[in-house]
Every structure is written in C-alpha cells, then in structure tokens.
Amino acid sequence: MKIDGKPYRTIWVAPGGGAVEVIDQTKLPHRFEIVRLGDLAAAAHAIKAMVVRGAPLIGAAGAYGMALALDKDPSDAGLAQAYETLVVTRPTAINLRWALDRVRAAVSPLASDARAAAAWTLAAEICDEDAAICEAIGEQGLKLIEAAWDKKGRTGVVNVLTHCNAGWLATVDWGTAIAPIYKAHDKGIPIHVWVDETRPRNQGASLTAWELGKHGVPHRIVADNSGGHLMQHGLVDLCIVGTDRVTARGDVCNKIGTYLKALAAKDNGVPFYVALPSPTIDWTVADGVKEIPIEERSPLEVTRIAGRLPDGTVVEVDIAAPGSPARNDAFDVTPARLVTALITERGVCAATGEGLLGLFPEARAKAVG
Numbered sequence: 001m002k003i004d005g006k007p008y009r010t011i012w013v014a015p016g017g018g019a020v021e022v023i024d025q026t027k028l029p030h031r032f033e034i035v036r037l038g039d040l041a042a043a044a045h046a047i048k049a050m051v052v053r054g055a056p057l058i059g060a061a062g063a064y065g066m067a068l069a070l071d072k073d074p075s076d077a078g079l080a081q082a083y084e085t086l087v088v089t090r091p092t093a094i095n096l097r098w099a100l101d102r103v104r105a106a107v108s109p110l111a112s113d114a115r116a117a118a119a120w121t122l123a124a125e126i127c128d129e130d131a132a133i134c135e136a137i138g139e140q141g142l143k144l145i146e147a148a149w150d151k152k153g154r155t156g157v158v159n160v161l162t163h164c165n166a167g168w169l170a171t172v173d174w175g176t177a178i179a180p181i182y183k184a185h186d187k188g189i190p191i192h193v194w195v196d197e198t199r200p201r202n203q204g205a206s207l208t209a210w211e212l213g214k215h216g217v218p219h220r221i222v223a224d225n226s227g228g229h230l231m232q233h234g235l236v237d238l239c240i241v242g243t244d245r246v247t248a249r250g251d252v253c254n255k256i257g258t259y260l261k262a263l264a265a266k267d268n269g270v271p272f273y274v275a276l277p278s279p280t281i282d283w284t285v286a287d288g289v290k291e292i293p294i295e296e297r298s299p300l301e302v303t304r305i306a307g308r309l310p311d312g313t314v315v316e317v318d319i320a321a322p323g324s325p326a327r328n329d330a331f332d333v334t335p336a337r338l339v340t341a342l343i344t345e346r347g348v349c350a351a352t353g354e355g356l357l358g359l360f361p362e363a364r365a366k367a368v369g
C-alpha cells in the first residue's frame, strides 16, 4: 500500500542484504520510522516488543529472523536455538510457528553452508505469498460488501465495524479484514469504517485509523464499548475482523474484545465475518477456548497510555492510581457459532470443520475433529 504516494510493504530486505528493515509500529501514528534488524536478537525483540505485530507479519518476521540467525550460525545447534528463541516471542498467533516450521523443514536437510541462502529465499517467498493471499482475501470479502451495498438498494453508505488492526500493517501488504474495505473503496462503493480503539494498546486508534486515513477511506474511531450501541441503532451493516488463530472447527482467536463484538452482532442480527489467510488455521486444535494459549502481557499496558504533546513529544502517562493492580489478556476466543462466515483466499465458508475442509480439502488428514 502507499504512504503519501510511495509504495511500502511492512518488511523488506535492507539495501545490500544481510539485514531486514521494518516499519516501527510502536511509533505510529506519531512518527513514521524504519528500523533495521541485523541479527536474531533484534528480530526476536522486534516481535516481542510489537515493533512488528499482526499474525501474518509476525510469521514473516520470524522467517527472516531464522535467515539472520543462520547467517551467523548455520549448524544444527544454531538452527535449533534460532527456532526456540523466536517461537516463544508471541505465543498466540499460529502464523509464527507455521513460518518457523516451514523454514526449519526446508533448511534442515541442507548442508550447513547452504542453509542461510535458502532461508533468505524462503522468507522472501513467504512475504510474496502473504501479499498475494491478502489481496485474494480482499477480492473474496469485496463480494460481501457488494452484497451489503445491494441490500441497501445502493444508497447511502456501507458501515463496517472492525476491531484491532487487521490492515496492511498487520500483514506484509493489503491486510486481512481491511483488504476487502480497500477493494470496495477503490471500486467506488461508499464505505465508512467504525474503528474500535482497541485498548489497551490502541491498535485501532493508532494503526487502523492511520492506514485508512492514508488511503482516504472514511472512518471514525470509537471507544471499545460503543459497538453494541451502534449496532442497536442500525449503524453497522457488517463487522469484519482479523484473527491470530482459527481452530479446525472454526473457533476464532483474535484481539481481546472481539468476542464481545461478536455477541453484540449476534444479538442485533449484524453479520460477523472473520478474514484469515490459510496459515492462520491451526488444524491441530478443535476447541479454541480450552486449547489456544492466550498471551498475557504487562499490566503496565493497561495502567499507562502513550500520547503526543502539542510540541510533538511523545510521552507515557499513568491513568490509574499508583499501585493499582491490572491484568492484561491480549486475546480472546469467539466460538464458531457466533461467526457468520470465514473469508479466506480461496473463498467464503461457514465457520465449521466441514466449511473449512470444503475450501482446504488437502488438510483433511491432519485436521482434528
């Protein structure tokens, strides 16, 4: 996607090679900064500290982390250490483990002096694939937005509510939940997005609103608690969210607060769609509530907030009394029964095992019931 007319992805090989560059998402929307990742430790830190975040982008960054590590130590021990270091950085998004497994399986059989080059090539392929998958998700989801537009008699505006950031910043390019919105906007369908602020880290207010604004898509940031009210008053035509892991039977793990939006959507008859690239499906897990590990982050993310002063300085301030305890679960699970449909690169399907297997029949052997 473009920033002020210049095309960007979220991650790329640094000029001259041997390092990776990423957009530092901890600085947005106040500053646009690019960070160079030169080794395994830098890649692991970038994922853990959310310099890069969003399930597909975490996977791409993990793959490049493996390449950076193998440049320094391509031995079996070096490969194992790189995998173990990266896989624990963020536990919930399955795309990280998927990408690390893919790189490890590809390079393990190779002679050690061939491993690094193969990992660099594969990481680049994973990025290109992600961009293509997300664009295809955009085309599939566009049909749903067009249907909503038709239902309104092609008058007024299609109102979409989204949670967290599942736009191009969360992927290599295009995004998942936001890709159909870009496609619809580019096609001339009048669309307006309700952007949940997404406490505690405010990915909606800081990232989704920023990227929609850069693309010229009309939107408004709303407090996280507003969604139910907006739906009750007919101000939401459909919800589209992303996901960090979808189980074999269609349960959806996504940013904390997604479940509440799905409940409100069900109560108000608003379609609740989840957009996902196929690497986000964890075919080994059936019950998302019981089986998906939920990342618990620092309580300080709840009790402090960062913002920009009029002079441009960015500061962090406490919003709770000193010593007030807090808890910070980063994700929740929306049971499949609350999901109207899943939007994948191959098409739209029911949030059920059979729905998913209808689009991905090759996974039948490994899918749990």
Ligand code: MRU
Pocket (backbone or CB within 6 Å): 053, 054, 055, 056, 093, 163, 164, 165, 166, 167, 170, 171, 175, 176, 177, 203, 241, 242, 243, 244, 254, 255, 330
């Ligand atoms: O904690 P984050 O910012 O990495 O969480 C991101 C989300 O929950 C996104 O909605 C999800 O990864 C889907 S992104 C295409």
